Amino acid sequence: MTRVDLKVVLLGSEYVGKTSLMDRYVNDRFRGNTPYQNTIGAAFAAKPVEAKGKRFVIGIWDTAGSERYEAMSRIYYRGAKAAIVCYDINNSTSWDRAKFWISELRRFEEECKIYLCATKLDTTSDSSNVRAIKYEKAIKYADGIMAKYVETSSKTGENVDTLFNMIAEDYISNPENMKQVEETICLTAKDKRSSCCIGGS
Amino acid sequence: MYAIKTPSLRIDEADLKCKNGCGFYGNSEWGGYCSKCHREHLQRERQRKNIAHSSAHISEREHGGDNAKSSVAGFSKFEEKKRQHLKKTKLLKIFRKSSSARDSGRPEQTQEGASKNPELEKLKQDHQELFSNLGHRVEHDVHKHISSFYKAIREFVDVETIDELSEKVQNLYQVFAKRMDASSNYINVTAEQKEMLLDYIEKYVMTCLYRLLFCPASTNDEEKDLLIQDRIRQLNWVNAKHLGCIINETQSEVWDLVYTAITDVLGMDSAKAPQDKLNCVVRCCRNIFLLLQQSVGGPASADEFLPALIFIVLKANPARLKSNINYITRFCNASRLMSGEGGYYFTNLCCAVSFLENLTAESLNIPADEFQQYMSGKVVPPNTWESALMMCEGMHLMYEHLAILDDLRKRHVCLIQGTAALKDDISKFKNDIATKVEAVLSRTPLTIRPKRTPTDLDSEDPTCESLPPPIVPQIIAPQVGSDAISQKILVSETESSQEITSRQDLFLPSSTSSIPQSSSQDYLSPSPVFGLSNSFDELATPDEIYAAQESLSFVQGLTAVNYDIDLSDLSADNSYAEDLAITDSIKPDVSLPLEPKMNEDVSSSLLDTNESPTAGGLLPSPIKPVLSEEYKGFSAQGWQIPSIPCNTGDSLPTISSQSVVAHSSEPISLPLTNSERKDYKVASEINDANSVSGLPVEGSGSSSQMEDTLVKALSGVMSTFDRLF
Ligand SMILES: Nc1nc2c(ncn2[C@@H]2O[C@H](COP(=O)(O)OP(=O)(O)O)[C@@H](O)[C@H]2O)c(=O)[nH]1
Ligand SMILES: [Mg+2]
Numbered sequence: 047m048t049r050v051d052l053k054v055v056l057l058g059s060e061y062v063g064k065t066s067l068m069d070r071y072v073n074d075r076f077r078g079n080t081p082y083q084n085t086i087g088a089a090f091a092a093k094p095v096e097a098k099g100k101r102f103v104i105g106i107w108d109t110a111g112s113e114r115y116e117a118m119s120r121i122y123y124r125g126a127k128a129a130i131v132c133y134d135i136n137n138s139t140s141w142d143r144a145k146f147w148i149s150e151l152r153r154f155e156e157e158c159k160i161y162l163c164a165t166k167l168d169t170t171s172d173s174s175n176v177r178a179i180k181y182e183k184a185i186k187y188a189d190g191i192m193a194k195y196v197e198t199s200s201k202t203g204e205n206v207d208t209l210f211n212m213i214a215e216d217y218i219s220n221p222e223n224m225k226q227v228e229e230t231i232c233l234t235a236k237d238k239r240s241s242c243c244i245g246g247s
Numbered sequence: 248m249y250a251i252k253t254p255s256l257r258i259d260e261a262d263l264k265c266k267n268g269c270g271f272y273g274n275s276e277w278g279g280y281c282s283k284c285h286r287e288h289l290q291r292e293r294q295r296k297n298i299a300h301s302s303a304h305i306s307e308r309e310h311g312g313d314n315a316k317s318s319v320a321g322f323s324k325f326e327e328k329k330r331q332h333l334k335k336t337k338l339l340k341i342f343r344k345s346s347s348a349r350d351s352g353r354p355e356q357t358q359e360g361a362s363k364n365p366e367l368e369k370l371k372q373d374h375q376e377l378f379s380n381l382g383h384r385v386e387h388d389v390h391k392h393i394s395s396f397y398k399a400i401r402e403f404v405d406v407e408t409i410d411e412l413s414e415k416v417q418n419l420y421q422v423f424a425k426r427m428d429a430s431s432n433y434i435n436v437t438a439e440q441k442e443m444l445l446d447y448i449e450k451y452v453m454t455c456l457y458r459l460l461f462c463p464a465s466t467n468d469e470e471k472d473l474l475i476q477d478r479i480r481q482l483n484w485v486n487a488k489h490l491g492c493i494i495n496e497t498q499s500e501v502w503d504l505v506y507t508a509i510t511d512v513l514g515m516d517s518a519k520a521p522q523d524k525l526n527c528v529v530r531c532c533r534n535i536f537l538l539l540q541q542s543v544g545g546p547a548s549a550d551e552f553l554p555a556l557i558f559i560v561l562k563a564n565p566a567r568l569k570s571n572i573n574y575i576t577r578f579c580n581a582s583r584l585m586s587g588e589g590g591y592y593f594t595n596l597c598c599a600v601s602f603l604e605n606l607t608a609e610s611l612n613i614p615a616d617e618f619q620q621y622m623s624g625k626v627v628p629p630n631t632w633e634s635a636l637m638m639c640e641g642m643h644l645m646y647e648h649l650a651i652l653d654d655l656r657k658r659h660v661c662l663i664q665g666t667a668a669l670k671d672d673i674s675k676f677k678n679d680i681a682t683k684v685e686a687v688l689s690r691t692p693l694t695i696r697p698k699r700t701p702t703d704l705d706s707e708d709p710t711c712e713s714l715p716p717p718i719v720p721q722i723i724a725p726q727v728g729s730d731a732i733s734q735k736i737l738v739s740e741t742e743s744s745q746e747i748t749s750r751q752d753l754f755l756p757s758s759t760s761s762i763p764q765s766s767s768q769d770y771l772s773p774s775p776v777f778g779l780s781n782s783f784d785e786l787a788t789p790d791e792i793y794a795a796q797e798s799l800s801f802v803q804g805l806t807a808v809n810y811d812i813d814l815s816d817l818s819a820d821n822s823y824a825e826d827l828a829i830t831d832s833i834k835p836d837v838s839l840p841l842e843p844k845m846n847e848d849v850s851s852s853l854l855d856t857n858e859s860p861t862a863g864g865l866l867p868s869p870i871k872p873v874l875s876e877e878y879k880g881f882s883a884q885g886w887q888i889p890s891i892p893c894n895t896g897d898s899l900p901t902i903s904s905q906s907v908v909a910h911s912s913e914p915i916s917l918p919l920t921n922s923e924r925k926d927y928k929v930a931s932e933i934n935d936a937n938s939v940s941g942l943p944v945e946g947s948g949s950s951s952q953m954e955d956t957l958v959k960a961l962s963g964v965m966s967t968f969d970r971l972f
Contacts, residue, residue, distance in 0.1 A: 090591035
């Protein structure tokens with residue numbers, strides 16, 4: 047099992063596209079309505095990232111969006127460094143739920159950085175489709191709670207990497223996290239050097 | 248889409264909130280408090296306990312509002328008391344244990360059976376390659392750390408709460424990680440190997456401490472285990488459809504995977520190290536993903552995964568579920584393992600358990616009355632496969648028991664084999680001894696019995712009619728001029744013969760019966776030295792004492808030189824070990840014809856010990872030693888040791904050095920057989936041993952034979968006297 051430096055948890059109602067978002071970021075794919083038969087699904091993914099010259103691993107936790115498990119979700123986000131709260135850009139109910147998650151997070155996991163994420167941005171390119179949540183409304187809300195706001199599309203991959211890179215950078219910008227990561231890095235660097243030495247001699 | 252789904256499971260917010268009202272979520276683990284308040288609460292609790300012990304019963308559990316099953320307050324109080332009592336007794340036990348460990352001067356780790364534990368052995372073996380790659384220095388350092396780690400925790404196991412211990416353990420994991428980065432010993436160790444070392448330490452230490460830290464008596468883990476087990480048993484009617492979980496029950500592969508996943512999660516209880524337990528969870532969850540992929544026909548995600556895990560947990564009903572979860576939470580290397588995949592699955596497992604604990608009709612989307620009916624067991628949902636799975640738990644229990652039985656059977660076979668081997672050994676040993684004894688007996692036809700009988704000699708005159716008239720000593724007595732002897736003889740003479748016989752009759756049976764009963768030490772008495780110490784202790788009646796004194800004075804009157812030699816002998820015989828040393832050093836000097844034979848025949852150590860110091864080895868010529876020995880024995884033991892002196896005296900004129908040696912060796916071989924006989928007793932073969940050893944001493948029935956030998960001995964004695972005076 048790989049060591050994970052940064053725990054990122056995906057929150058949001060069912061069908062908002064959390065799993066798709068993770069799949070897009072980790073495997074750079076979108077399964078849409080025709081799922082890949084031969085792939086085993088995953089609810090957890092670890093991916094190495096590089097930010098500010100440091101390499102570290104982020105672990106992404108997908109959660110069950112069904113409301114019947116909502117009560118348990120705080121078990122999931124305990125100890126998370128970042129939370130991506132997703133809502134379907136076309137669905138105002140999911141927006142309300144997102145707001146609920148955020149208030150929960152603010153109260154119980156103060157350390158956790160919140161990223162408000164609108165999904166299925168690609169669907170808004172169709173002019174006939176009117177998005178339920180306007181950009182201005184969302185960004186205003188995000189600013190109010192000191193969260194970052196990103197609009198993504200797992201289908202096209204738009205802003206997905208941006209979102210995760212932003213998370214990685216924010217994480218490493220925290221001197222405390224930096225220190226932790228550096229310890230691991232220095233450990234690996236030392237290994238490389240010493241193994242070099244062995245090879246040389 | 249999502250609007251269709253009505254909120255089904257809504258646990259009352261208040262239940263989740265910290266009881267302190269601080270706004271954070273509480274946790275049933277922490278008595279309904281949040282982590283912060285729980286810690287404060289604990290601290291307060293501890294202080295209160297210190298001040299007034301009796302008031303400490305306000306346990307968190309009683310406060311626990313979310314524990315619907317919590318029993319009557321009075322009972323829980325009792326439980327609490329019991330727990331505390333348990334803890335105390337455990338503490339005592341440990342104190343005792345540790346003190347004994349100190350006494351024996353051995354490090355505690357070995358005391359704990361670190362070397363004996365097969366799991367640790369296996370662990371060591373598994374890591375042998377790693378350590379051989381890393382070198383001795385690393386291995387040494389790692390084990391040093393392990394032992395200090397172990398001691399650090401072991402010391403506090405009974406003093407600190409489980410949470411404090413958990414913190415300590417986590418801290419120690421990190422200390423070691425830092426040490427590896429800092430120490431020059433680890434400079435050539437790769438990051439991967441460091442991870443392996445961390446794993447190794449965790450596994451090793453936690454396996455050692457498992458007994459103490461898993462489900463400790465100071466917590467109520469066990470109660471919770473039982474609660475959740477009962478709860479799951481009650482819920483075993485819940486099927487996959489209720490949970491909204493997609494499991495394709497028509498596919499045999501899915502079936503197999505379901506069973507594998509169940510086995511995996513059940514295996515958690517038998518693993519010892521926290522990360523091994525965690526790995527069981529991970530394996531289970533991976534299998535769930537596989538079975539979901541088969542069922543869904545595509546990659547599964549968290550939405551399908553959690554219900555499936557709940558389903559598996561429900562059907563597996565793992566043993567000591569809560570204890571295992573708490574153990575992993577407390578002692579798994581959190582910084583490393585709990586953030587990754589393992590942590591994710593473990594979190595899901597916790598969710599599943601929490602879901603099952605709080606499960607209501609709502610969360611299953613069924614009417615409340617139907618739920619009630621199912622719960623009360625009145626109605627069983629119609630689904631054959633589900634009911635088959637319901638039996639799964641029982642099946643697994645059965646398999647577990649079968650495994651245990653198998654193990655028992657194996658052990659039993661082992662035991663039987665061991666018994667047979669032991670039996671063989673015993674009979675072989677028995678035969679050995681028999682032949683040895685036979686050999687000794689044939690070499691030395693005179694048995695011990697005569698030795699015993701001489702007692703009579705001193706206390707009263709031999710009354711056997713066949714003996715020559717007592718007049719002979721009477722004549723000699725005045726010549727010697729010893730008052731004592733003459734006095735004695737006079738007394739005996741004046742006594743009526745009838746009286747004398749009756750006295751002897753009284754005496755004889757007692758002496759014969761005392762022979763089989765007496766301990767091996769008694770048989771040693773033929774050695775003059777032993778006889779001296781023993782006989783004086785044993786002197787009971789004034790009569791006997793008188794007799795002993797008499798004989799002593801008699802000998803003193805005869806010769807003083809011999810007596811001195813006796814004393815020196817005594818010191819030499821005092822300790823067994825000394826004897827051994829002496830024999831070793833003396834052996835080369837002694838060149839007795841019989842000696843090699845003796846070594847072959849009888850187990851050498853015992854024989855030698857006694858043989859050389861007392862026998863010819865020390866003594867210059869066969870004749871002289873015999874004489875001195877005779878009187879030694881006589882003076883020292885008085886009436887008690889008659890036969891040896893008498894016998895040797897008898898054959899004195901013709902005696903060869905060989906017979907002297909043989910004679911002196913005889914009493915030695917006897918104690919040997921006697922002690923061996925004890926072994927037989929253990930093997931409950933006493934009877935056989937007795938008959939085989941064929942010791943005349945044992946044969947209580949051969950009284951006539953005994954009398955014969957007695958007569959012989961006495962006649963010998965008399966003739967000795969004759970010659971002497
Ligand atoms: N067009 C479009 N569809 C999406 C996008 N993300 C997810 N979906 C679809 O939304 C549905 C639910 O997605 P899923 O990832 O399973 O949502 P989850 O329940 O939050 O995990 C799926 O049918 C996806 O194909 C997106 O960015 N664009
Ligand atoms: Mg999903």
